[in-house]
Amino acid sequence: MTISIDRQKDNHQRLQPNGWLRYFSFSLDHKVIGIQYMVCGFLFYLIGGTLASAIRIELASPMSDFLPRDVYNQFLTLHGTIMIFLWIVPVVNGAFGNYLIPFYVGARDMAFPRLNAVAFWLIPPSGLMLIASYFVEGAAQSGWTAYPPLSITTPQSGQIIWIISVLLLGGSSIFGGINFIATIIKLRRPGLKLMQLPMYCWAMLGTSLLVVLSTPVLAGTLILLSFDIVAHTGFFNPVLGGNVVVYQHLFWFYSHPAVYIMVLPAFGLVSEILPVHSRKPLFGYTTMVYSIMGIVVLGLVVWAHHMFTSGTPPWMRLFFTIATSFIAVPTGIKFFNWVATLWGGKISINSAMLFSCGFIINFVFGGITGVALAQVPFDIHVHDTYFVVAHFHYIVYGGTVFIIFSSIYHWFPKVTGKMLGEKLGIIHFAITFIGFNLCFAPQHWLGLNGMPRRVAEYDPQFQFVNQISSIGALLMAISTIPFLVNIFLSVRNGKDSGDNPWNALTPEWLTSSPPPVENWEGDAPLVVEPYGYGDSFSQKNKKI
Amino acid sequence: MLNKNIYLILIISCVFGISFWIGFNVNLLPAEASINAPIYDELFKILFVIGLIIFIGMTLAVIYSLFKFKRRKDEIGDGIALEGNLSLEIIWTLIPSIIVLIIGIYSYNIYDRMGGMKELNHSHEMMSSNNEKIWAGISQSSNNDIANNNLSVEVSAMQFAFLFNYPKGEFISGELHVPVNNKVSMRMESKDVIHAFWVPEFRIKQDIIPGQPTILNFTPTKIGKYPIICAELCGPYHGGMRASIIVEDESDYKDWFNKNKKTEVDL
Amino acid sequence: MTTLDSSKEIQKSTPEVSKNHEDFRMFGLVTFLIADGMTFAGFFAAYLTYKAVNPLPEGAIYELELPIPTLNTILLLVSSATFHKAGKALLKDKNSDSQKWLILTAFLGIIFLICQLFEYFHLPFGLTDNLFASTFYALTGFHGLHVTLGTLMILIISWQTRLNTGRITSKNMFPLEAVELYWHFVDGIWVILFIILYLL
């Protein structure tokens, strides 16, 4: 049985409206779907960021005065859920994955275009539903972790809607994951070997494995939780003989791998960006591949480091401490390799490069606090405090969000054929970098000195530091303005970029910008050396 | 070449020097008020120094390459076509592995000194009643002779308060009073959702999980009043779920106890 | 810059890309089944943990009778075999034979579901009685949902294998093979479930 590309092509033309309307339709074109993911995710980022701003305004004073206490809890739950499930995961996986992977494997579309469209169209309704739950009886208010018994005893409608929408989003990401695995393994252009793929493919392969192996466990857990809420079973309800720690184990079995789902694709993206702008091959391709797989394997066996204070037996604490600490090794390899990629290059300092370098600095910081958190005796004091909040914002914002911006600067010309303005880009970077560090660095101190997380009110002695943090958050909010202006100006009348403004070698640049519907006018090129930069490059290739 | 190496050594020793200086001179932690605290702070300092060395080193490397290898205006052409270097890659796999291993062994040592590896003492009077499963939070108790004279308190956590029951005096208090330098043993239970017992100055924290009674031991070493903070989201007033622990000297504690007790006991 | 020109060279020297890809729908299905299996794995893990650390209160009823589930196990195993027969028959272009085997398989599935319901109605405990009861219903219910879905799909493909006008023929085996794989998967899960829930 074979599927011919011609048949796929027919389908496309039949099912696709033209012009801007196709971005609002059930399009099967992977590029359209990628853009849909991106724009949709960014809108949710603005919503999640608005909620974060409300949180920071509330925390500018020690009293609970700006938001009622339960609304505060709803806001932080929505903030966490939206940022993770509707912004980071769909964008680093869905948006960039859909746009780039078919180019990288030399295909004209994803393996299952229809499934792909379904996966995307699950997202907007579940996101809207999640936000709408705020107007029913109040949104879920037990944090993004939804620990029972709290999640069983809070107002039910919000929690149930939260569960349903997370289930749908989980389904979307499983469908996406299946699609990526099939595309990377099965749809590769003949003649293209796995070890010749750009690094982002490897990152997405690892991520998709994690998605497929761990997301279903979350789904099962949430189904049990919803039974506890509506049918009054007692899985996680100690009053009925249940066990709350089982929920935590199952939840973190997904949610720890989820943090690598949020960051591995970013590792892949930065591996694409650095070589292009420093005109050097990616340093240590093979070790990079192994370290991704190492992170995948280790990432599956460290979940209980989120539960060091909840009464786990000593040997278990010890095992999870050691396993968690060892993730620093494969991650470290990647960071050293990136620095080595910069070393000796001819670096163009532009917005994409700056955001990538900001990413390296921020992530190393967040990773080091992570390794500290992994030590049981250390974590005992700082668990559930602002130290943890600072740790993960350093990674998710300073890491992944920085890479998302970096990637937008890098691939905007590909998608639109227009350049983004460099001046505004650098202003955007400067304000973001300063605001980000101002916002989250002081939170380490808060956590160490006794400020727990998820509180709307706190001791007056923490007011000053909290205000610094809030000013940082304000700067982060302001930093979106130059970015949006930049996009707007560039779409209106940006400079033409030509097909390949960066002179990059990865396959997506070897076609016109923006690319034609079927990606290539002729056949897909066979790119066996996606990182073949460097002075001796041309001589070396003559030999092939 | 020699020159280059000297600069490198100079920079590395500067990074180490600065990190050690900051690590041992910048205090980011609150007062030390239990015998757990100095042990914790020792670990913190070591982690802080190692973290700083790695962070400063990486940041310098990135910033240096941005300046040193910046493309000049009129430059064309590529960087060097270096695709990897096996010995370098082995080095930076091995060094972090060793660091992580050392940190692991060291934090095991700290964990042990904090009493984390000790099995629960099941003969303790409070838990002999029925054979439900009891969990232990990590926190050491001192091994010296005062330990015999230990003090038991039953803690109940509920939305949104802590209650401290002194079974020997048959009274309940909203504040936790304990004599300094005495081992305190608490049996904690939650009435509704998960709460957590946290005293930042003691560097101890333990979740109080419904259906899972938990023992937590500690020995305060400094007289004073410290906050007890609920650290697990437990509902709208989670932020207001506070209590105080008052560490006083033996005689003050006795006075307070005698004022409150319902039955005659000798301490 | 030198690099781009040379990459153009590579591009030109590539051989014709073949227009055909091998079939990867089966691959996608296998990936999906792994994911689905993880959901069950989560349930099993939860069940085993409960068994190990959460003793049931005294007087809780958790007795299970073995005859019906054993019969059910046999039913499902036989149905796997009949499905296999259906595939074999179709391969030999014996569409109506294939259709008969499929209908038999669906029939076995339906009997399984009826037995399951019968068991539900005669059990001495209800969904919320105790932790064991809840886990029991959650696990068997989730599996039963899979069987229901499978039975419906079998009925659909048995209609599609009809002679002459059906879409599924020996040249288009995929739908049948996909459902067959799914059905074997559901059987496999049942066997694990049977061992863990009833025998252990």
Ligand code: HEA
């Ligand atoms: C993208 C997201 C992301 C990523 C990648 C990580 C990465 C890591 N995280 Fe983090 N984490 C979160 C998101 C993330 N985390 C979130 C959201 C939470 C809170 C959840 C909640 O409760 O709401 C959390 C919480 C959390 C905890 C629980 C804290 C608590 O609640 O008490 C712990 C504890 O072990 C931890 C550890 C780690 C470690 C060891 C890594 C490692 O992977 C980091 C490895 C990287 C490096 C170490 C840097 C680079 C390496 C080198 C330069 C080599 C040299 C370094 C050494 C030798 C140390 N994280």
Ligand code: HEA
């Ligand atoms: C995963 C990604 C992610 C991202 C990107 C962020 C981004 C931010 N977060 Fe994060 N946060 C989480 C994930 C994330 N967060 C999670 C998982 C939690 C835990 C939740 C829980 O405990 O359950 C959390 C919790 C959390 C807390 C702790 C709340 C508490 O425990 O009480 C705080 C407090 O400072 C905070 C602040 C911020 C800030 C200031 C940003 C900023 O970086 C945001 C910057 C963006 C903007 C400011 C948007 C700008 C746009 C506008 C303002 C424009 C106006 C609007 C329109 C045009 C419509 N977050």
Ligand code: CUA
């Ligand atoms: Cu009790 Cu928070």
Ligand SMILES: [Cu+2]
């Ligand atoms: Cu984790």
